[in-house]
Amino acid sequence: MRVAVYRENGLSSFSCEALMPGISFFFEPKSVAVIGASNKEGKFGYYLLRNLLTLGYKGRVYAVNVKGGCVQGLKAYRSILEVPDEVDVAIVVVPADRVPQVARECAEKGVRGLVVVSSGFKEAGEEGKRLERKLVEVARKAGMRVIGPNTTGILNTSNMFTTSFVPLEGLRRGGLSFIAQTGLFAGATLSWMLTTQPFGVAKVCGLGNKCDVSEWEALEYLGEDEETKVIAAYLESVSDGRRFLEAARKATARKPVIVLKAGRTEAGARAALTHTGSLAGDDRVFSAACRQAGVVRASSMGEMFSIAKGFLMQPLPEGPRVAVVSMTGAGGVLASDAVSTAGLEVAELSEETRRRIGRVMPSWARVGLFVDIEPLYEAVGAECYEVALREVLQDPGVDACMVILLCMGGWTMPLIEERRLRRSFLEPPRESGKPIVVYVHGDKESSELAASRLESMGVPAYGSIEECTRVLEAMYFYSRYLRRHKL
Amino acid sequence: MRVAVYRENGLSSFSCEALMPGISFFFEPKSVAVIGASNKEGKFGYYLLRNLLTLGYKGRVYAVNVKGGCVQGLKAYRSILEVPDEVDVAIVVVPADRVPQVARECAEKGVRGLVVVSSGFKEAGEEGKRLERKLVEVARKAGMRVIGPNTTGILNTSNMFTTSFVPLEGLRRGGLSFIAQTGLFAGATLSWMLTTQPFGVAKVCGLGNKCDVSEWEALEYLGEDEETKVIAAYLESVSDGRRFLEAARKATARKPVIVLKAGRTEAGARAALTHTGSLAGDDRVFSAACRQAGVVRASSMGEMFSIAKGFLMQPLPEGPRVAVVSMTGAGGVLASDAVSTAGLEVAELSEETRRRIGRVMPSWARVGLFVDIEPLYEAVGAECYEVALREVLQDPGVDACMVILLCMGGWTMPLIEERRLRRSFLEPPRESGKPIVVYVHGDKESSELAASRLESMGVPAYGSIEECTRVLEAMYFYSRYLRRHKL
Numbered sequence: 001m002r003v004a005v006y007r008e009n010g011l012s013s014f015s016c017e018a019l020m021p022g023i024s025f026f027f028e029p030k031s032v033a034v035i036g037a038s039n040k041e042g043k044f045g046y047y048l049l050r051n052l053l054t055l056g057y058k059g060r061v062y063a064v065n066v067k068g069g070c071v072q073g074l075k076a077y078r079s080i081l082e083v084p085d086e087v088d089v090a091i092v093v094v095p096a097d098r099v100p101q102v103a104r105e106c107a108e109k110g111v112r113g114l115v116v117v118s119s120g121f122k123e124a125g126e127e128g129k130r131l132e133r134k135l136v137e138v139a140r141k142a143g144m145r146v147i148g149p150n151t152t153g154i155l156n157t158s159n160m161f162t163t164s165f166v167p168l169e170g171l172r173r174g175g176l177s178f179i180a181q182t183g184l185f186a187g188a189t190l191s192w193m194l195t196t197q198p199f200g201v202a203k204v205c206g207l208g209n210k211c212d213v214s215e216w217e218a219l220e221y222l223g224e225d226e227e228t229k230v231i232a233a234y235l236e237s238v239s240d241g242r243r244f245l246e247a248a249r250k251a252t253a254r255k256p257v258i259v260l261k262a263g264r265t266e267a268g269a270r271a272a273l274t275h276t277g278s279l280a281g282d283d284r285v286f287s288a289a290c291r292q293a294g295v296v297r298a299s300s301m302g303e304m305f306s307i308a309k310g311f312l313m314q315p316l317p318e319g320p321r322v323a324v325v326s327m328t329g330a331g332g333v334l335a336s337d338a339v340s341t342a343g344l345e346v347a348e349l350s351e352e353t354r355r356r357i358g359r360v361m362p363s364w365a366r367v368g369l370f371v372d373i374e375p376l377y378e379a380v381g382a383e384c385y386e387v388a389l390r391e392v393l394q395d396p397g398v399d400a401c402m403v404i405l406l407c408m409g410g411w412t413m414p415l416i417e418e419r420r421l422r423r424s425f426l427e428p429p430r431e432s433g434k435p436i437v438v439y440v441h442g443d444k445e446s447s448e449l450a451a452s453r454l455e456s457m458g459v460p461a462y463g464s465i466e467e468c469t470r471v472l473e474a475m476y477f478y479s480r481y482l483r484r485h486k487l
Numbered sequence: 488m489r490v491a492v493y494r495e496n497g498l499s500s501f502s503c504e505a506l507m508p509g510i511s512f513f514f515e516p517k518s519v520a521v522i523g524a525s526n527k528e529g530k531f532g533y534y535l536l537r538n539l540l541t542l543g544y545k546g547r548v549y550a551v552n553v554k555g556g557c558v559q560g561l562k563a564y565r566s567i568l569e570v571p572d573e574v575d576v577a578i579v580v581v582p583a584d585r586v587p588q589v590a591r592e593c594a595e596k597g598v599r600g601l602v603v604v605s606s607g608f609k610e611a612g613e614e615g616k617r618l619e620r621k622l623v624e625v626a627r628k629a630g631m632r633v634i635g636p637n638t639t640g641i642l643n644t645s646n647m648f649t650t651s652f653v654p655l656e657g658l659r660r661g662g663l664s665f666i667a668q669t670g671l672f673a674g675a676t677l678s679w680m681l682t683t684q685p686f687g688v689a690k691v692c693g694l695g696n697k698c699d700v701s702e703w704e705a706l707e708y709l710g711e712d713e714e715t716k717v718i719a720a721y722l723e724s725v726s727d728g729r730r731f732l733e734a735a736r737k738a739t740a741r742k743p744v745i746v747l748k749a750g751r752t753e754a755g756a757r758a759a760l761t762h763t764g765s766l767a768g769d770d771r772v773f774s775a776a777c778r779q780a781g782v783v784r785a786s787s788m789g790e791m792f793s794i795a796k797g798f799l800m801q802p803l804p805e806g807p808r809v810a811v812v813s814m815t816g817a818g819g820v821l822a823s824d825a826v827s828t829a830g831l832e833v834a835e836l837s838e839e840t841r842r843r844i845g846r847v848m849p850s851w852a853r854v855g856l857f858v859d860i861e862p863l864y865e866a867v868g869a870e871c872y873e874v875a876l877r878e879v880l881q882d883p884g885v886d887a888c889m890v891i892l893l894c895m896g897g898w899t900m901p902l903i904e905e906r907r908l909r910r911s912f913l914e915p916p917r918e919s920g921k922p923i924v925v926y927v928h929g930d931k932e933s934s935e936l937a938a939s940r941l942e943s944m945g946v947p948a949y950g951s952i953e954e955c956t957r958v959l960e961a962m963y964f965y966s967r968y969l970r971r972h973k974l
Contacts, residue, residue, distance in 0.1 A: 042868065042898055096851055119861070120851030123816070128851055150816075167897040167930075182817035184861060188893040188929045195931035236820055262817065267833040267856060268824030274816075274855025301821070302951050329610065329637075329761075330669035330749065333723055334788070337755030346754040364583055364607035364615055368761025369754060374606070374671060381529065406675040410654040411529055442675045443654075444682035464789050
């Protein structure tokens, strides 16, 4: 098999690859120093230290600030050299032009790794490039690893260690890990995830400019991490195509990997250059590489997490045949369009299944290409979804199911009672071993209620037909990849 | 100019076209009868009558039920023939097999139009087809118009007349009118709209099986309706291609029209046949017809209303050049990709604009293809968006602006204070006459707060970069259409 290989030119040649055995120590430091720790609300060095002190991290935390004094109740050392202890990881949040000197002191101190949060490096023109080159030089000489610069860095929910300045209240442990070649967006996305998504987080690895630690190392680490069940990655470039492919192959043999790659277009590539100083590379080559390695490629941040939710909550479909079950005819028609456009098939129900559903329906109704729930509702009331799903999911011609659930208060409320949802949407799919996704549509209050009830029982709910389809498409892609490679 | 013409075969040949002067009486009846009115919660005939009695409709309402007695406080007549008054519109919600007889009585009574809510007609096989043919025959002979069957029918917020059984609490008047070749989905979508969208509704016209009144008549009516500012339509078929085109051209000369057409694929077309008994027609022909008539084609229900919101809230862009202003570099890169993929251009800011923004930024930062707000935040705090947007929007090389606003509580809260949002996102675009769209990303609570504040001042907020881009793309398409045709 031919494998596309590309290598970003420029700064990545400074990388000190594999000087250390992996990057796991970044996630499990015993002692940490925050260089640039601050008392001032509004400063990243304030929020960052507060996160470390309040989220539950049990390691030793040291504050470093040139002015000395006291920061958030900690003695502030004027330099890392004054810290009377070993330091595994130093988090650096001082202005860019001071970073090389800080790095020198860290090297002298014997710090194992730096997470450089500050921006103003490769992404910011010639002077920034020079500073980043200096930083890499110092680190390389000392065998010290660097994450960033220009990033929010690390989060590990198993020990609550973080280098992020983003508010992280309500952090939940879970199976998703996230690699992000960016800082703030990863933070905002994490906030969004924690407050709108049902799954929790295992680890986040923000890479920023990737001056040393790069995406393939993060992928390799998370591929082997037991707590990580699904990996999602936002990338603006790939530093080493071959190593990325190798790490991706190893990871996808064990768990799904979803990548959102920006810089697809000329404008996007130019923008990436000013963001993380990245060369985006040929997009078709990257797409081909993903396909070969069983990596799902997402086209937006929302889509990436929709797909992750499907993987985290449901079994893989064994084939492409999707049964469409809808309270509304229009939904059935739109879903049929969406399923076939996505390269899946609308399942043809067997004569037997049609007959069995038909028996319960009013005499005027019939089962068409999709199962219209409305006539069933007229016949059996709130049991309509249960009746349909039991029959549909036992049909050997069905590999997966998409349901369109309408929530409008009033007569639709009994349909979304917890017990009813359990009997309709949890039990029949679980017995069949086939995945189900639900599009919940209607007024805000009852839709959110239905979605949160469904997701608390492990049934993923989405806000559009297109999302549902894309999730099933991605799950089918991965399932086929595993089968083809006998994984 | 060649115009594609297609005509759905089958039942539409029964249509009694233009027997009456338009369909406006359906929206403004002085007296209404509900045939199949019910006291039983769970029945559509219950909710429908309750809507008519409680939403504020001031016309005369009569209940008809074969059992007589009293329904929701009204005397129930056993037949429409017993109603001691003229009846403009009869809403029919009895089982399909009784509908032809009910129609005969309505004809005898001199009713001007029927809205047939019941299903079990053309969409439900041979017997249903026969019943629908009967219904059309009776109506045609009597010069009586029919909306439906298989629909939720009419809603007019200017007089609160409705034939819908969907809960409609919180109904707001506004500029959007909605044509839907479906019943329940229109209802659920209306519920969704009322509880999640900032705009109000002028009229809804549910067409169901379109046995008589069809999409082009609805389009013609809403095109001329003064309260309707934007028309959105969900269609499964076009009954008469030429007339649809004519009505669309007339409408788009006055206001934007957005169409979501289902049955794009073979599976979708088959599904449409069992839903509203529609023949979906050649999708490429329909797409070409839309382009010729200045109709925006949406690819999903969500997209249709995202675009409608843009049209309702913002002026049209005069060109394709979109300035991207982002709190996050990754957002800027993804937006640059999305804008160029959509056939728009990322605006190249003038030297002068870059210099003026650069002057305020920290020394290490520079303005790239997009404006990165983060360094501006470091320099001027919560004024960052205002500084950037004032400069960007006065640039003659910019036709529209997309902003990526991050909301994560903490340090981002001062950025979304009402006064701040007004000075950043309302005033500079308003002074420039250029449209702005905002992608709000972050935790649920502060994102929803920011979005609702923005929208209450007329700035549309969206949940993804792709939505923002699609909205600007549609607005630019329509703006170009108007200019090309000197409209």
